[in-house]
Amino acid sequence: MADLVLQGGRIIDPSQGVDRVTDIAFAEGKVVAIGDGLKGDVVRDVTGKIVTPGLIDLHTHVYWGGTSLGVDADMFARQSGVTTCVDTGSAGPGNFHGFRKHVIENSAIRILAYLHVSFAGIYGFSKRVMVGEGQDMRLLAARDAVEVARANPDVIIGIKIRLGRTASGTAGIAPLDVALDVADETGLPLMVHIDEPPPTYEEILERLRPGDVLTHCFRPFPNAPTRGDGTIKPQVIAARERGVIFDIGHGKGSFAWKTARTMIGHGFLPDTISSDVHTLCIDGPAYDLVTTMSKFLHLGLDLPQIIAATTLHPARALRRPELGSLKIGSVGEASVLAVKDGRFPLEDVRDVVETAERRIVAEGVVLNGKWWHPA
Template identity: 40%
Template sequence: MSGDRPSARWDLLLTGGDLLDPGGGRAGRHDVAVRDGRVAEVGPSLPRAAAAEVVDVSGRLVTPGLVDLHTHVYGGATYWGIDPDPVAWHSGVTTWVDAGSSGAYSFPAFAATAARYAVRVPALLNISAVGLIAPVGESRELANCDVELAVTTARAYRGRIVGFKVRMDRHNVGVHGVEPLRRAVEAADACGLPLMVHIGAAPPAVADLLPLLRPGDLITHCASGIAAGPDGFDPASREAYQAGVLFDVGHGSGGFAFDVLEAQLAAGMPPHTVSTDLHSRSLHGPAFDLPTTMAKMLAAGMGLERVVEATTIGPARALGLAGGVGTLAPGAPADIAVFAVEHGRFELADVHGQRRASPLRLVNETTYRDGRPLTPRLPEPVPSWIPLTDAQRGALRRRETAVRRLLTSPLVGPDGLAEQFPRHGG
């Protein structure tokens, strides 16, 4: 790493890394130069002398900052919400799409909260004005699904709100069947925005929902064992897929089953986007983070390039995210993730305990947002209402002890210090 150079053309140069940028059409050994928070140039051998700071990332995988299409980051105000920053800095995720945590009633407060995060937080507006304040039930009172109010809110926050969200299962819609979905489609049509639909326990059945969706709308929890029911793969899903409905993984705490994903892959229906549905009940397992979810896709048989595409340019295109998010093309935001690639046999579990082994995993080493590394943040305490196993609680205690030991030991010994103020002023 070099010191500042007053005449430097670039602020930062990442050199020697193996770039994988499906959106930019680049793969292989490339350097990435950054100026004023944006990608300035990408090439195989950029001049080190032109950069104020040079970071050698040889032997590392460099990708665009990851885009997680389905998260819940309204921490402290909703049942599901978490603070993204303590996870972002060690996971490579620079864009966290909040998937309906807030409805029209609370969106101004959510927007203010999201503006304080170090990461980007575009949002999907819940068609229910009350949002996800509770575990379930936001659309059981149909008056909450106020189309006019949702449209007014989305137009007032154009650019921040990039789509709509509705949860369609019996726990959330009660006796109203597909009516909340009809209203969500009406609002999305009025604003020219996509719609994300959560699927789960019937009724309504997935086959009842799919005919209402438009090309470009998203089914999240697409590999849900709960939504699939006892018959597994739903033939109606193939028709929707072929018609242009996008499939999103949305792992979460109950939305991902290996066998359902494998059946979809065998049918030629890989997910368009891979997301975590990271929230207060999936953060400590079974989802953990996006690199772990990506490893599960590899374990199911997807290739690394396809998985990176589904966590960068795929979600960015699905939601029309502006400004080059999801790619490292020149002019794009310098949101960059640097990973060590570990090879081996890494056993992973889905939400039902089915296990598969991934041949590799990505371990984040640095996450840059607008060309600056995200700083370390300690994890937030676990809310009292979140169910944890004894093993999870024990792991959390061990982690806290390990962090305390690191921080209570002097950073360096006497040999690592220098005299900052000589006693005789020399």
């Protein structure tokens, strides 16, 4: 007998090519069956709803209490139907131990991390103080980052660096050299933040390796992936061809309707859709992962494409094949979603508001084979 059965939902699991209405059962923290008429100790009717593998938000900031930009991971997960938050560089080697002890180990959901090369991570990020941690090369702690990454392989899945006028200032692209060195030494992928130049979008892409992630990939001008004539920069095409991963990372300044429409119009879809949730965007314009997903529904992507970009593809980027799937024996995690009809204003980071006729909302979460949301 299963511990939990979700009955009658539309199961969308891109890892198996599954898209049908049926039941799914969980026992002992695992997926144990998919099919009709399943029995369990607890049965929840999810008719009319969508059941997916546990959503993975590949770009979040959840070092709550330890950094000024961190939000509460469990609160965010309940709101957005997320089972795995990937923190992208909130902590560096100087404060990762506190992040692990006080946040990661105490969270109900899974938290994985890209470790920042900056010793104190992203330490100067608020409404009143904005100091780019890459501006001072003295803070880039390569040896410390390698030591901390090697000591925490269960939760540190990559290395993070932030580049741009705000993040690295006059240091420009030089912090990327340090980050690439650390990534090479540890054998981990790199995630690179990009804001306004310098350096340019093209300069950064030319240095990235297969499996590295460029986040904020649909950002607006300046430093957009598109040119003024409406074409995609050739360096973007070349980077995808060699295996660079393009992540949305919506956040406060990194998603524009104009850029997204141009990219999608040329058939260039993001590999992963993520929120980049933090204190300065959780109340808008990003809000959460399901809102970001809703923007791509409005842009014409279908549900299986959007689900793949928030389950299967981020699991591959993380090199964690046990995640992002509802295959028998997979971790007992699922997200329950619904698509609502109506009129929903959705803004980008340039305050351009479009009205969507459909919106994705979170209806529930399964963790460790148990119903978790709402409490």
